[in-house]
Amino acid sequence: MEGNEVLIRIRAAGICGTDLHIDEGRFHCNPPVVLGHEFSGEIIEVGKDVSDFKIGDRVVAEAHKGGCGTCRYCQRGEVEVCTQKRAIGYRIHGCFAPLLTLPASSLHIIPDNVTYEQAALTEPIAIVMKGLGQKCSVEPEDFVVVLGCGPIGLLAAAIAKTLGARSVVITGTDRDEKVRLQVARKLNIDYAVNVQEEDVVQKVKELTDGVGADLVIEASGAAPAIQQAFDLIRINGRVCGLGITGEKAVPFPWDTALLKAAEVNFSASSNWTSWTRALSILSSHRITVDDLITKTLPLSQWKEAFDLLRRLEAVKVLLIP
Ligand SMILES: [Zn+2]
Ligand SMILES: [Zn+2]
Numbered sequence: 001m002e003g004n005e006v007l008i009r010i011r012a013a014g015i016c017g018t019d020l021h022i023d024e025g026r027f028h029c030n031p032p033v034v035l036g037h038e039f040s041g042e043i044i045e046v047g048k049d050v051s052d053f054k055i056g057d058r059v060v061a062e063a064h065k066g067g068c069g070t071c072r073y074c075q076r077g078e079v080e081v082c083t084q085k086r087a088i089g090y091r092i093h094g095c096f097a098p099l100l101t102l103p104a105s106s107l108h109i110i111p112d113n114v115t116y117e118q119a120a121l122t123e124p125i126a127i128v129m130k131g132l133g134q135k136c137s138v139e140p141e142d143f144v145v146v147l148g149c150g151p152i153g154l155l156a157a158a159i160a161k162t163l164g165a166r167s168v169v170i171t172g173t174d175r176d177e178k179v180r181l182q183v184a185r186k187l188n189i190d191y192a193v194n195v196q197e198e199d200v201v202q203k204v205k206e207l208t209d210g211v212g213a214d215l216v217i218e219a220s221g222a223a224p225a226i227q228q229a230f231d232l233i234r235i236n237g238r239v240c241g242l243g244i245t246g247e248k249a250v251p252f253p254w255d256t257a258l259l260k261a262a263e264v265n266f267s268a269s270s271n272w273t274s275w276t277r278a279l280s281i282l283s284s285h286r287i288t289v290d291d292l293i294t295k296t297l298p299l300s301q302w303k304e305a306f307d308l309l310r311r312l313e314a315v316k317v318l319l320i321p
Contacts, residue, residue: 003049005101008059011116012296012318013095014038015305016124017150022090023306026246029090036096036319037063037089040110040119050104058110060122061102062275063088080269096299098321108275111283117296120318121155121289122278123270127242128155129281130274131217131267136240138163138215145204145213145232146170148220149180149192151292151315152242156217157189158287169204169213171195171225175312179294183315186291201231212237219243223250230256241266292316 001007013036021027022035029035043057053059067074067082074082088094088102110119132138144165146157149172157170169191172181177194184192191207193200204213212234218226221243229239230253239262257264270278281287294314297305298321305317 001045001047001101002103003047004103004105005047006043006050006053006059006104006107007045008041008061008100008102009044010039010041010095010098010100010321011058012040012120012320013299014120014123015302015309015317015319017309019089019096020306020309021246027090030092033090034093034095034097035089036094037087038120038123039095039100040116040122041095041100044099047104053104053107053109058116058119059107060110060119060275060279061106061108062126062270062272063094063123064106065092065103066105078271080271096302096319096321098299108279111279113285114279114282117293117318118282118289119279121151121292121316122275122282124151124316125155125159125278125281125287125289126270126274127267128152128159129277130270131240131242132156132159132163133277134271134274135267136215136217136238136265138165140164141166142214143204143208143211144168144215144217145200145229146189146217146219147225147229148172148218148222148243149176149184150219153217153219154180154184154187154189154292154315155287156219156242157184158187159281160215160217161189162281162286165215167191167207169193169200169207171200171220179313180315183291183294187288201228204232208234214238215240217242221245223247226250227253230260230262233260233262235260236263238263238265293318296320
């Protein structure tokens, strides 16, 4: 352990779609590394140069050991997009283990009224916070559609409401009926639509007096949804891209986007600002993240946990080392 690092006992670790992709060999990583990048934990040892944290502190951490320090992004303080960023869980060892060392500069203190289980969701919340608060924006009284009801979609829908949306529609498919659309309904999202049963474009037209959505958040990464985003927005509407497709290219309805003068923004990763906002919203309990935690399993049962997610029988599964 280096002087600027701390040793963390992992208390809860969340499984992300990225972990499933790595397990299936569909995402680049530096094997062999321990997977996992979403966690909460307790500091059990501090390096000699660490002054801001102490043994016993409850922490979460931005999922990396810092960037290269010299590229233009690192110099501009945009470490999260450094191409040499030492990301835990795919470039270097991650959190599906009892212990992890990280530099103190990556850490944030968990507010007292947030449990380890809730705090394990800070990373996906921070992803959404960067998307909706820094790269795209939810404007007052926006009519918002979220495409896809995985963890990011559900969080985006719940957070859009707290940011002032007047109405939020979230979409899923038959496969999401078992758990994820149910959770959407529990989270007080205004409309949870199964697109295999209902025409969401028609529905949004009806709900908006024929105008269309002010903002569409694409959180599915599915090619048909990406096309549909532009049918859903109003003229001068906005599209926020959060979902990854895993494809080299997907069809894009250029003319619809152009004729509607769509504003399109993408967001990836998270940063210090979005982490502080994520912890603030967790502490406020304005979103009930407990509804997103379908199951908590011991780390030894990780296979079962991965399978639950593959079958879409869970939103988030936490592993406890
Ligand atoms: Zn993740
Ligand atoms: Zn860099």
